[in-house]
Amino acid sequence: MKQILIISGKGGAGKTVITASLAAVFKSKVIADCDVDAADLHLLLHPRIKERNQFSGLAKARIELQKCTGCGECIKVCRFDAIDSNFVVDPISCEGCQVCRLICPVDAISMENNVAGEYYISETEYGMMVHARLGIAEENSGRLVSLVRKKAREYGERLGVDYVVIDGPPGIGCPVIASLSGVDLAVVVIEPSLSGIQDAKRVIDVANHFGIKVVCIINKFDINLENTKSIEHWCRSNNIPLLGKIVFDPVVSESIVRRIPIVELGDNKVAQQLKAFITNLRQFLN
Numbered sequence: 001m002k003q004i005l006i007i008s009g010k011g012g013a014g015k016t017v018i019t020a021s022l023a024a025v026f027k028s029k030v031i032a033d034c035d036v037d038a039a040d041l042h043l044l045l046h047p048r049i050k051e052r053n054q055f056s057g058l059a060k061a062r063i064e065l066q067k068c069t070g071c072g073e074c075i076k077v078c079r080f081d082a083i084d085s086n087f088v089v090d091p092i093s094c095e096g097c098q099v100c101r102l103i104c105p106v107d108a109i110s111m112e113n114n115v116a117g118e119y120y121i122s123e124t125e126y127g128m129m130v131h132a133r134l135g136i137a138e139e140n141s142g143r144l145v146s147l148v149r150k151k152a153r154e155y156g157e158r159l160g161v162d163y164v165v166i167d168g169p170p171g172i173g174c175p176v177i178a179s180l181s182g183v184d185l186a187v188v189v190i191e192p193s194l195s196g197i198q199d200a201k202r203v204i205d206v207a208n209h210f211g212i213k214v215v216c217i218i219n220k221f222d223i224n225l226e227n228t229k230s231i232e233h234w235c236r237s238n239n240i241p242l243l244g245k246i247v248f249d250p251v252v253s254e255s256i257v258r259r260i261p262i263v264e265l266g267d268n269k270v271a272q273q274l275k276a277f278i279t280n281l282r283q284f285l286n
């Protein structure tokens with residue numbers, strides 16, 4: 001079973017459109033949506049939730065006011081200013097460090113479990129999908145990404161599928177590192193804008209650092225042909241296979257509005273180019 005991650009560094013480069021097309025074309029796979037902060041793959045794949053599970057974040061401090069003597073020690077030691085003058089803990093600011101609990105002379109502070117989000121096991125028309133939702137203002141998205149990956153891998157192994165197709169998070173932070181760990185191939189989607197190129201290069205550096213094989217695809221290549229040429233040149237000089245180029249076409253917006261993967265939206269140029277890219281991609285997965 002091969003794990004393929006689609007990332008871009010920059011949000012809005014077309015990563016989810018490409019992931020949805022891979023999910024539609026590959027027959028034997030489990031799909032994982034690791035963009036847990038702003039998931040949108042579900043808009044194109046319409047998962048029907050079969051199993052809903054809680055994701056626990058860091059435990060948060062809670063003060064029992066009946067026991068509290070008002071000495072103020074906890075307020076003094078909290079580096080995150082999470083305790084107000086009425087000795088109430090703000091769960092958003094609390095980082096769960098437990099220093100207040102240790103310092104409290106009357107044992108008035110306990111740590112409480114915190115539900116930071118949910119993850120789901122779903123069915124889609126294109127196969128099983130594992131996805132998640134992180135609560136508002138919750139952190140720990142890296143941990144949730146690792147959990148989604150683990151569940152997708154487990155289901156993939158159980159079902160004996162050929163691929164796990166992973167929609168990665170944007171950026172280069174902890175969730176991206178969690179999504180890169182142990183994948184067989186990272187597909188980097190590059191948009192030929194200056195920020196798109198910079199962000200793609202940064203995420204490729206991260207993938208290289210972890211020894212992950214990288215291939216690229218340029219999305220909306222005709223919005224800036226000069227930048228597209230410079231990406232082609234850069235890929236050649238860095239021995240990074242460039243497996244496809246996709247035109248900018250309003251048909252992509254139509255597919256999003258109609259909530260259908262673009263490769264399923266009749267015969268169109270983008271679908272043809274994506275199918276050609278997927279044929280090239282298969283060679284790197286053997």
Ligand code: SF4
Pocket residue numbers: 063067068069070071072073074075087103104105106107108109
């Ligand atoms: S340290 Fe304990 S007793 Fe003192 S103010 Fe905080 S909760 Fe109350």
Ligand code: SF4
Pocket residue numbers: 060061077078079080081082083089093094095096097098099100101
């Ligand atoms: S657990 Fe740490 S961050 Fe949370 S209120 Fe106590 S001292 Fe502040």
